[in-house]
Amino acid sequence: MDSLCPVMPFVPFIALMQSVVEFDNVGLRYGAGVETLTDLSFTLYPGSFHFLTGASGAGKTSLLKLLYLAHRPSRGAIRMFGHDASTLPRDCLPGLRRRIGVVFQDFRLVPHLSTFDNIALPLRIAGVQEKDLRGTVAEMLAWIGLTERADARPATLSGGEQQRVAIARAVIGRPEMLVADEPTGNVDPEMARRLLQLFASLNKLGTTVVVATHDIHLLQEIEGAQMMRLDKGRLSDPTGSLRHPPRPLVLEN
Amino acid sequence: MLLDFALPAHDRKLIPEGRLSGPMPWVIAIMLFLTLLVAAGGLTLAEAARQGGQDFARQVTVQIIESDPAQRAAQRAAVTRTLRKLDSIAEVKPVPDAQVRALLEPWLGTGVIDADVPVPALVDVRFASVPTAETIEIMHMMGGTDIQAARLFQRRVALDALLGGIVGFIVAAFVIITVGGRFAAVEPGLLSGAHFPYYGWAVLALIPLAVMALAMLMARMTVISALKRML
Structure with missing residues (x-):
């Protein structure tokens, strides 16, 4: 599979100060319908934190789908981790997807797998050995407070518990970019704060975070977070930070 | 190849043709019989699976036969509790007694089944897919x-x-x-x-x-x- 994919030397993007994602005049339409997303141009840098807001139907989920490579744009170009994701051969996309953590709005847990196995899934897909992943998954279970439910199937978990499992699954591989669709929609305010703090912790380690939400009050929870607002498929930029981003965070060795 | 059957009479006489004599026709008859049975069974099963398959596979009804109403109710509650603990079960739904009686009425007649007539307790179970x-x-x-x-x-x-x-x-x-x-x-x-x-x-x-x-x-x-x- 990888033989035809462009080889990029592994250098943390944060050190190179390269963009994680660049959208250049991107449009998306489904079939022959009108464009769901129109003329999107923005850049996301390593270590940035973005809240994506907008009314229902504004195109938030469609934009997230482009970000987690479920779709290619109908026009324009998307560069991701230094690759042209708009034209990269299909067989090369799994390598990029493993660098992205996704929290789906409907959780998408595998129904016949236990909580433990659902959280371990990205690590297993990435080829991590069983002996190496057990401790990591156990720590994550403890963090989300579901150690006692490690063997439970999703159908027996509450909505909030399922959401925590979905988030744990998205972050366990320490992704370079985290994309979350309404990740705090089913949890109580205390758990919502804890989950946002988890995102913030990852963000401080260099993970770029994009959180789609209706709740603009969440913006106050994360220092330095930027807002991307979608209105009828077009992106407005109230903080002015997307076209003129602040200086990216630089880690020093 | 079919033309090979149309041999002139004098040629056909060269090798005597049996009329179901010898083992070969019988062996072939048995083989064909079994093959057709298997094929028919397979086709019937495939059709059955196609038509009703998924619902059939995903739902069963547990029947509890117990004449004592109190014990019957207790057993139904115990079965329901146990099944609800299983991960492979998506839904467990005890069927109300009134509904069971309504199901039996076409066979036993209206008004015949009163509270004293023991009817089985039923529990519908749907498997998680x-x-x-x-x-x-x-x-x-x-x-x-x-x-x-x-x-x-x-x-x-x-x-x-x-x-x-x-x-x-x-x-x-x-x-x-x-x-x-x-x-x-x-x-x-x-x-x-x-x-x-x-x-x-x-x-x-x-x-x-x-x-x-x-x-x-x-x-x-x-x-x-x-x-x-x-x-």
């Missing part, structure tokens, strides 16, 4: 490759096919041995020389393996074909 396509899609979105997904489902299908093949082989072996024993007891002459050779067992044992290989191939093609429709 294993949505293959959904699992494939989730793996795909997490960076799973087509081959990774295909391998998983190949393995699952292979195990199912192997288990089914072993069961089928055991049943077939039992029938072959039983029928073989009956033939051996038949008056010599009619089926003289017709016996199941020892190497035949090796040939038959290969059939479940061939079925397993075919099932794996089909699973691989199906999964990869489904994934190719995604980005």
Whole structure:
């Protein structure tokens, strides 16, 4: 599979100060319908934190789908981790997807797998050995407070518990970019704060975070977070930070 | 090839033509009979599975027969509690007594069934399904490759096919041995020389393996074909 994919030397993007994602005049339409997303141009840098807001139907989920490579744009170009994701051969996309953590709005847990196995899934897909992943998954279970439910199937978990499992699954591989669709929609305010703090912790380690939400009050929870607002498929930029981003965070060795 | 049947009479006389004499027509008759039975059974099962299959496979009704109403209710509650703890069960729904009586009325008559008539307690149970396509899609979105997904489902299908093949082989072996024993007891002459050779067992044992290989191939093609429709 990888033989035809462009080889990029592994250098943390944060050190190179390269963009994680660049959208250049991107449009998306489904079939022959009108464009769901129109003329999107923005850049996301390593270590940035973005809240994506907008009314229902504004195109938030469609934009997230482009970000987690479920779709290619109908026009324009998307560069991701230094690759042209708009034209990269299909067989090369799994390598990029493993660098992205996704929290789906409907959780998408595998129904016949236990909580433990659902959280371990990205690590297993990435080829991590069983002996190496057990401790990591156990720590994550403890963090989300579901150690006692490690063997439970999703159908027996509450909505909030399922959401925590979905988030744990998205972050366990320490992704370079985290994309979350309404990740705090089913949890109580205390758990919502804890989950946002988890995102913030990852963000401080260099993970770029994009959180789609209706709740603009969440913006106050994360220092330095930027807002991307979608209105009828077009992106407005109230903080002015997307076209003129602040200086990216630089880690020093 | 069919023209070969149209031989002139003088040629046909060269080799005497039997009228169901000798073992060959009988052996072929038995083979064809069994083949047609298997084919008909397979087609019937496939049609049944196609028409009602999924609901049938995903729902059963537990019947509790107990004449004492109190004990019957207690047993129903215990069964419901136990089933609800199982991960593989999606829904457990006790059927109300009034509904059970309504079901029986067409057979027993209206007003005949009162509280003293013991009717069974019923509990509807729906099994949780294993949505293959959904699992494939989730793996795909997490960076799973087509081959990774295909391998998983190949393995699952292979195990199912192997288990089914072993069961089928055991049943077939039992029938072959039983029928073989009956033939051996038949008056010599009619089926003289017709016996199941020892190497035949090796040939038959290969059939479940061939079925397993075919099932794996089909699973691989199906999964990869489904994934190719995604980005």
